[in-house]
Amino acid sequence: MSDLCPRFENAMEIISKRWVGLILFELLEGTKRFSEMEADLPISGRLLSDRLKLLEQKEIIERNIYSEFPVRIEYSLSEKGKALEPVIQEIQHWADDWVSMEDIDESKV
């Protein structure tokens, strides 16, 4: 099976990386500055920076630097990243239908 669907496996490897889903969810709202994402997401700046680098390397996000003072750096989804919207939407649908507040409390224990 691993040989039958290396593409699926590769996609899962990216999406399944912890926090990548939430970062994509965040960027589907639109272009964001690093500081905005840092404020919105429950992770450290260092971890966020690490994930953004990974997603940039995978060509899922784009990093734009504006030479203002102070310099402005913005992140947005590339075409490849925007194409993940149906994936994120379907996960959200499933979560709305099937994840209960009890499930969430349980996994916090």
Added chain:
Amino acid sequence: MSDLCPRFENAMEIISKRWVGLILFELLEGTKRFSEMEADLPISGRLLSDRLKLLEQKEIIERNIYSEFPVRIEYSLSEKGKALEPVIQEIQHWADDWVSMEDIDESKV
């Protein structure tokens, strides 16, 4: 944001667990015996067993024991698990469209 979408985060936590995607992909084909899955998937029996227990606990799969000799144990998706089909399909679509064989070779390095 963590507070805004705890359901999404909880869903991602399950789906993003390594090998869960491939196990779901496998069970979408239909009911399977442990030995069939072990043969199809590139993971150890111990790891497979661990993931199946997790998915059973999350009520995503069902485990049926048939009192034959030798005893037959089969796994299948529950309604909650079957509802993940659109998620898996969208990941497959994205992978077909956007993951190249070069990407796969790169991630193997």
